Amino acid sequence: MPALDVAGEFETIERLLRPLAHPEWARGLMDDVAVLPSRPGHDLVLTKDAMVEGVHFLPDDPMNTVARKLLRVNLSDLAAKGAEPFGYLLSCFWPERCGWPEREAFAAGLAEDQARFGVALLGGDTVRTPGPASFSLTALGWVSAGAAVSRAGAQVGDLVFVTGAIGDGFLGLRAARGELSLDEVRLAALIDRYRTPTPRLDFAQAIREFATASVDVSDGLAADLGHIAHVSGVGVTLNLNVLPLSAAAQAWFDDRVDAQLSLEDLASGGDDYEIAFTARPRHEEALRREAEKRLVRLTRIGDVTSGAGLTAIHDGRPIEMRRRGWTHG
Amino acid sequence: MPALDVAGEFETIERLLRPLAHPEWARGLMDDVAVLPSRPGHDLVLTKDAMVEGVHFLPDDPMNTVARKLLRVNLSDLAAKGAEPFGYLLSCFWPERCGWPEREAFAAGLAEDQARFGVALLGGDTVRTPGPASFSLTALGWVSAGAAVSRAGAQVGDLVFVTGAIGDGFLGLRAARGELSLDEVRLAALIDRYRTPTPRLDFAQAIREFATASVDVSDGLAADLGHIAHVSGVGVTLNLNVLPLSAAAQAWFDDRVDAQLSLEDLASGGDDYEIAFTARPRHEEALRREAEKRLVRLTRIGDVTSGAGLTAIHDGRPIEMRRRGWTHG
Numbered sequence: 200m201p202a203l204d205v206a207g208e209f210e211t212i213e214r215l216l217r218p219l220a221h222p223e224w225a226r227g228l229m230d231d232v233a234v235l236p237s238r239p240g241h242d243l244v245l246t247k248d249a250m251v252e253g254v255h256f257l258p259d260d261p262m263n264t265v266a267r268k269l270l271r272v273n274l275s276d277l278a279a280k281g282a283e284p285f286g287y288l289l290s291c292f293w294p295e296r297c298g299w300p301e302r303e304a305f306a307a308g309l310a311e312d313q314a315r316f317g318v319a320l321l322g323g324d325t326v327r328t329p330g331p332a333s334f335s336l337t338a339l340g341w342v343s344a345g346a347a348v349s350r351a352g353a354q355v356g357d358l359v360f361v362t363g364a365i366g367d368g369f370l371g372l373r374a375a376r377g378e379l380s381l382d383e384v385r386l387a388a389l390i391d392r393y394r395t396p397t398p399r400l401d402f403a404q405a406i407r408e409f410a411t412a413s414v415d416v417s418d419g420l421a422a423d424l425g426h427i428a429h430v431s432g433v434g435v436t437l438n439l440n441v442l443p444l445s446a447a448a449q450a451w452f453d454d455r456v457d458a459q460l461s462l463e464d465l466a467s468g469g470d471d472y473e474i475a476f477t478a479r480p481r482h483e484e485a486l487r488r489e490a491e492k493r494l495v496r497l498t499r500i501g502d503v504t505s506g507a508g509l510t511a512i513h514d515g516r517p518i519e520m521r522r523r524g525w526t527h528g
Numbered sequence: 529m530p531a532l533d534v535a536g537e538f539e540t541i542e543r544l545l546r547p548l549a550h551p552e553w554a555r556g557l558m559d560d561v562a563v564l565p566s567r568p569g570h571d572l573v574l575t576k577d578a579m580v581e582g583v584h585f586l587p588d589d590p591m592n593t594v595a596r597k598l599l600r601v602n603l604s605d606l607a608a609k610g611a612e613p614f615g616y617l618l619s620c621f622w623p624e625r626c627g628w629p630e631r632e633a634f635a636a637g638l639a640e641d642q643a644r645f646g647v648a649l650l651g652g653d654t655v656r657t658p659g660p661a662s663f664s665l666t667a668l669g670w671v672s673a674g675a676a677v678s679r680a681g682a683q684v685g686d687l688v689f690v691t692g693a694i695g696d697g698f699l700g701l702r703a704a705r706g707e708l709s710l711d712e713v714r715l716a717a718l719i720d721r722y723r724t725p726t727p728r729l730d731f732a733q734a735i736r737e738f739a740t741a742s743v744d745v746s747d748g749l750a751a752d753l754g755h756i757a758h759v760s761g762v763g764v765t766l767n768l769n770v771l772p773l774s775a776a777a778q779a780w781f782d783d784r785v786d787a788q789l790s791l792e793d794l795a796s797g798g799d800d801y802e803i804a805f806t807a808r809p810r811h812e813e814a815l816r817r818e819a820e821k822r823l824v825r826l827t828r829i830g831d832v833t834s835g836a837g838l839t840a841i842h843d844g845r846p847i848e849m850r851r852r853g854w855t856h857g
Contacts, residue, residue: 226678229679229680229759230678230679230680230759231575231605231608231609231744232573232575232605232606232609232611233573233575234572234573234574234609234671234676235574236673237566237569237572237673239566242563242565243563243572244561244562244563244564245562245563245564245617245650245651245666246560246651247617247618247619247651247652248619248653249619249621249653249655249664250655251621251655251656251657251658253658254655254656254657254658255655279560280559280560280563282561288574288666289576290576290577290578290619290664292578292621292662322574322575322576323576324576324578326578326580326584327580328583328660329580329582329583329660330580330623330658330660331657331658331659333621333662335576335664337574337617344565344566347561349555349559350559351558414560415560430558
């Protein structure tokens with residue numbers, strides 16, 4: 200039965216999306232547009248990321264978590280710039296297989312994470328597609344005027360940090376595909392991290408205050424640090440031996456034979472949505488205090504040098520990584 | 529050959545999209561985000577519309593005009609609110625068939641219309657899809673604080689107007705599909721209107737100044753006026769006998785046997801991207817002067833009444849339209 204019959208555009212908006220709408224700025228989703236008042240003294244930060252079934256999520260990922268991941272990967276971009284999100288616009292491309300149950304699960308996921316992260320739906324549209332389920336989300340946040348952190352500010356002598364753990368995105372995808380043999384608790388933890396990564400909004404203020412350059416880890420830690428090095432015109436070293444691992448990733452790693460190759464996999468797998476950033480050495484103490492206060496794991500993983508590009512280091516020696524990240528095409 | 533090989537994400541951004549980027553706010557498309565300074569005294573107006581190959585455009589529509597239509601249908605939403613556009617974010621979902629030639633044509637179309645309408649690319653992403661070519665665009669514009677026109681302000685006694693001509697979107701789709709028999713000049717004109725509708729930005733100021741409620745004609749004139757009636761809590765009459773037709777649409781109409789059914793088709797076909805709006809009678813003269821000055825055709829097509837919903841009128845009598853518009857699912 201075609202999706203057009205079971206769940207039309209107007210009904211989807213009326214029943215599922217209107218309850219998510221910003222009480223004022225979204226105009227009840229009745230007006231094709233959102234209207235935002237200006238906020239003097241603040242810059243508006245915007246980001247837009249898309250997800251496609253079979254490319255960015257698995258066909259059997261629950262629609263509830265697909266929606267939450269879509270929102271979270273966009274919020275992660277804002278967090279890495281030090282911005283505080285308040286809203287988003289959404290385009291849904293629904294295939295026939297997505298009738299009411301799938302759309303309801305999707306909306307329920309959005310509702311849950313809207314409450315968690317303090318954002319509201321501002322507008323967008325919903326269309327049908329003969330292709331795979333696809334989504335595009337535009338997230339909006341505020342930051343004090345001039346305070347948005349870029350990728351371009353890393354300076355020679357800075358330290359390189361990353362929040363949280365690296366590699367769970369890479370391992371979680373494999374766990375969700377049934378390609379990993381680990382005990383069930385570990386597998387569930389990895390799948391959970393893959394499906395619903397945590398945008399580091401609780402660390403956005405520290406980033407805004409102390410980071411000289413910052414990026415969220417989506418392409419792969421090595422690739423994303425390479426972006427910072429390139430745009431800042433500096434060299435960045437990444438010490439693979441101190442890569443922060445989750446308990447599940449550590450369990451996987453402990454069973455590996457080739458430590459270096461395994462660390463390369465974790466550092467290039469992407470989909471972690473942690474924040475990798477650079478900061479002046481004199482701010483390390485303040486950053487650690489802030490991390491402790493907010494229960495955010497913070498690891499110093501490298502240095503900014505006068506070289507060029509990224510240099511990965513294993514057992515004290517520079518190595519040539521087979522790859523640094525991946526691309527969605 | 530997979531699109532991933534012939535035109536990857538980074539190369540597409542580097543070669544094709546970066547030249548379109550806003551010189552300051554887009555951060556060279558290097559930073560995952562756009563950062564906009566606040567504009568005190570102004571509201572920000574946002575809209576987001578998607579297009580799917582085979583649903584919203586034809587597989588053999590040139591990618592150049594697909595890009596321009598995508599931008600224009602979004603700018604049309606802003607024009608109908610009285611806003612002045614300045615930028616947009618873009619998500620491209622590329623199938624394998626879209627290699628460099630298709631992507632270059634798409635970017636060239638954007639470049640042409642960016643210059644025409646004074647907008648610049650602010651950010652977004654480009655991903656691959658196993659499905660049809662799909663796009664989602666978020667357009668942004670400024671309007672003086674509090675001046676954005678809604679759908680909700682129509683008052684009993686207002687007059688109903690529409691800019692330009694109605695029905696070319698409906699006929700143009702059929703012309704592009706080879707379903708119309710008209711002389712070649714007419715066919716070309718209709719196809720052109722279907723592929724590159726004109727957002728009425730030159731009339732946005734007049735809308736802002738005089739319209740009590742306003743909508744762009746995308747679903748179908750009757751359906752869109754029905755939205756205004758519903759949201760404003762009034763009745764709206766639409767006199768089909770005075771529907772403004774282009775020369776090509778008039779030529780098509782003159783060959784029809786059933787005038788009423790043909791007018792219904794034109795008034796419900798959608799994809800016109802004209803502005804339908806309501807205004808106080810005392811502003812009619814000023815609106816006509818403004819239209820004349822800007823060479824915009826302006827037609828009074830109905831009245832706002834104390835009834836409810838839309839009433840279509842033909843030959844002086846209320847009629848029951850078979851349908852009022854269409855939905856994209």
